[in-house]
Amino acid sequence: MSVRSSIAVLAVLAVIGLLVFGLVSHGSSRIAVGETAPAPTLPRLEGDGQGSLADYRGQWVLVNFWASWCIPCRDEAPALEEFQKAHGGQDFTVLGIDTRDLSGDGRQFAGKYELSYPQLHDGDGAMAHEYGTTGVPENFLVDPHGKVEWTTPGPVSEAMLREEIAPLLQGRS
Amino acid sequence: MIAIAVVAALLPSSLAVAAAAQTSLSEISSEVMCPVCGTLLELAESPQAQREKVFVQRLIDAGRSKAEIKDALVAEYGDEVLALPQGSGFSLSAYLVPIIGFAIALVALCFGVIKWRRSGERSDRDGPAGPELSPEDSRRLDADLGRYDL
Numbered sequence: 406m407s408v409r410s411s412i413a414v415l416a417v418l419a420v421i422g423l424l425v426f427g428l429v430s431h432g433s434s435r436i437a438v439g440e441t442a443p444a445p446t447l448p449r450l451e452g453d454g455q456g457s458l459a460d461y462r463g464q465w466v467l468v469n470f471w472a473s474w475c476i477p478c479r480d481e482a483p484a485l486e487e488f489q490k491a492h493g494g495q496d497f498t499v500l501g502i503d504t505r506d507l508s509g510d511g512r513q514f515a516g517k518y519e520l521s522y523p524q525l526h527d528g529d530g531a532m533a534h535e536y537g538t539t540g541v542p543e544n545f546l547v548d549p550h551g552k553v554e555w556t557t558p559g560p561v562s563e564a565m566l567r568e569e570i571a572p573l574l575q576g577r578s
Numbered sequence: 579m580i581a582i583a584v585v586a587a588l589l590p591s592s593l594a595v596a597a598a599a600q601t602s603l604s605e606i607s608s609e610v611m612c613p614v615c616g617t618l619l620e621l622a623e624s625p626q627a628q629r630e631k632v633f634v635q636r637l638i639d640a641g642r643s644k645a646e647i648k649d650a651l652v653a654e655y656g657d658e659v660l661a662l663p664q665g666s667g668f669s670l671s672a673y674l675v676p677i678i679g680f681a682i683a684l685v686a687l688c689f690g691v692i693k694w695r696r697s698g699e700r701s702d703r704d705g706p707a708g709p710e711l712s713p714e715d716s717r718r719l720d721a722d723l724g725r726y727d728l
Contacts, residue, residue, distance in 0.1 A: 474625035505613050505626065507633050507654050529656025530613060 435537035438556060442468065442547040443535040450503050450511050450524035457525075458500060458547065465497040465554075465574055468545040469561075470533050472506040473514035475541045481560040482518040488566045489522045496549075497574055498522055504541060505530040546570060601644040606634050609662065610648065613655045 436442060444458035458466060469485060471478040489499045499522040503511035508526050515524055527533055536545060539558065546555040554573060557565070604620065612622035612630060619627055619634075633654075637647045651659045663672035711719065 472626065474629050476625075505655065507629060509633075510629055528654050529658060531656070 435539075435558070436535075436545065436553055436556070438553050440553050441551055442545060442553050443532065444551065445532050445535065447502070447525040447527055447532060448508075450501070450508060450515065450526045456523065459551075461498060461500065462551060463549050464495070465549060466547045467497075467499045467561075467570065468502060468536075468547055469499055470502045470504050470527075470536070470538055470541050470543045471514075472504055472541045473510040474506065477560040478514075478542045479518075481542055481562070482514075482520060484561065484563040484566060485522070486518060486520055487563065488570070489520075492571070492574060493522065500525070502527050502532055504528075504533040504538075546573065600641075601638060601647065603631060603635050603638060606638075606644060606647055607631065609644075610634075610651055610659050611661050613659055618661055 442458060446455050446457045446459075448454075449456050458468060467485075467488075469481075471482070485499050485501075493499065501515070501520060501522060501524040503514075503524055504527040506526075506528070508528065511524070511526060514520075525532075533541075533543075536543070542560045544557050544559075544561050545553050548554045555569065561570070607620035608618060610619050610630075611617065612619045612624060612627040614626040615622040615624050619630055630651075634647055634651070637650055642650070648660065657663075663670075
């Protein structure tokens with residue numbers, strides 16, 4: 406193969422590589438039941454330091470993606486807080502992920518709804534992207550081994566928590 | 579008295595500097611993104627964009643410069659909030675790759691032109707391509723050319 410042909414082949418490969426990179430970096434499919442839940446480290450919304458879903462390994466965790474500007478998030482926040490009060494402890498917690506939101510607004514929201522469960526700030530939406538979310542709110546129940554056990558692409562209601570999440574927690578592993 | 583005079587002399591210039599550093603919501607909005615909408619903030623009307631505009635306006639009112647406000651937005655939303663990539667780190671490649679590509683294309687074009695001209699000169703020097711004319715054809719050609727007054 407001549408030098409000219411080699412350069413042409415390399416150029417074509419480079420273009421194909423860029424196209425594939427573009428598709429891979431932007432495309433993100435939603436995490437499904439049975440898959441391992443990503444656990445990136447994020448800053449805590451309130452207080453200093455960082456946290457991760459991995460800090461709760463051994464517990465059931467309801468990962469709740471929310472934002473202060475999201476209207477349905479305002480409706481589900483009280484239900485989540487009630488559920489946390491009823492079931493939170495050594496074996497279960499709700500973990501709020503304030504995503505693509507101003508941290509000040511997020512703190513104000515958490516204060517307004519008196520949310521007692523831990524909150525992380527996902528300002529650039531990287532964690533939400535890893536989970537393949539398409540908006541807020543979205544919820545993922547993660548088992549003690551870090552696998553997704555249940556998920557819904559939308560808000561959770563009090564009835565949903567009682568009828569779908571609570572039974573799963575009854576048979577805690 | 580002297581101190582008052584010095585302060586009075588410096589005050590207009592410091593005010594001018596402050597005024598020059600002052601930015602506006604429309605200026606910032608044309609240079610940053612609404613991360614949720616994927617468009618420039620100035621074009622976005624979503625609830626998230628509204629909150630982002632309030633945040634920017636609050637910083638403007640607090641006397642922050644454009645650079646400080648952009649830094650604050652990056653701290654909240656990450657680099658993707660900037661409409662233009664930063665001129666450092668990996669983002670620098672957004673500026674360098676087109677320049678390098680253009681330079682490579684220019685060099686390739688120059689080489690191509692030089693090669694093309696050289697091949698043209700060589701073909702002129704080597705004379706016309708094709709078989710030699712027979713003596714009879716050569717005589718006929720000379721006779722034909724002789725009929726033209728060039």
